[in-house]
Amino acid sequence: YLAIVVTNQAGISKGLYTRAQMxxxxxxxxxxxxFLIDHIYYSPNSPTFSASLLHKPDSLMLEKAIAxxxxxxxxxxxxxxxxxxxVCGQKVGAKTVLIAEEKTNECEPTFLAKNxxxxxxxxx
Numbered sequence: 001y002l003a004i005v006v007t008n009q010a011g012i013s014k015g016l017y018t019r020a021q022m023x024x025x026x027x028x029x030x031x032x033x034x035f036l037i038d039h040i041y042y043s044p045n046s047p048t049f050s051a052s053l054l055h056k057p058d059s060l061m062l063e064k065a066i067a068x069x070x071x072x073x074x075x076x077x078x079x080x081x082x083x084x085x086x087v088c089g090q091k092v093g094a095k096t097v098l099i100a101e102e103k104t105n106e107c108e109p110t111f112l113a114k115n116x117x118x119x120x121x122x123x124x
Contacts, residue, residue: 002038003067006061006078007027019044022063057087066092068121079119083107091113097123 011017026040041061042121043054066073078089081099083106089096090107097119098109113119 002071003036004065005039005040006056006065007042008056008084009044010055012044012049021037035114037067037101039065044118048117057084057091059088059091062088062092062094077107077123079113079116079123094118 008049009022012019012022014066022042022044026042029040030063033066041054041064043056043061043084045052045055047055051082052058062073062078073092073094076094077097078085078094079097079099080086080089086096086098086107086109096109097111097113098107098108099115100112101114103112111122113122113123
């Protein structure tokens with residue numbers, strides 16, 4: 001398995017934090033996870049300020065990962081905590097897990113999980 005993070009970071013374009021601060025957070029995340037994350041893609045854009053195909057629910061970040069790592073999206077999973085994550089995964093044909101207590105009308109994930117550990121356990 002590959003572990004790839006795709007994250008909207010609209011706070012950059014909103015001026016809430018800098019790319020350097022975000023990269024510092026990503027460095028800590030990588031260290032704390034024992035460098036198990038293969039790659040992190042991020043969108044610094046906010047639909048309020050600048051449209052971008054990188055920003056989820058658009059799928060360009062996933063498409064870049066699919067191309068770079070030769071991923072078959074039909075055998076892949078996207079785990080997310082927002083409807084936009086689920087829609088993004090579905091656009092490329094991946095199965096999806098929504099981290100939520102209850103189903104939402106905004107999307108139709110493959111299944112719900114209460115947390116990341118439960119999601120990963122069910123996938124495995």
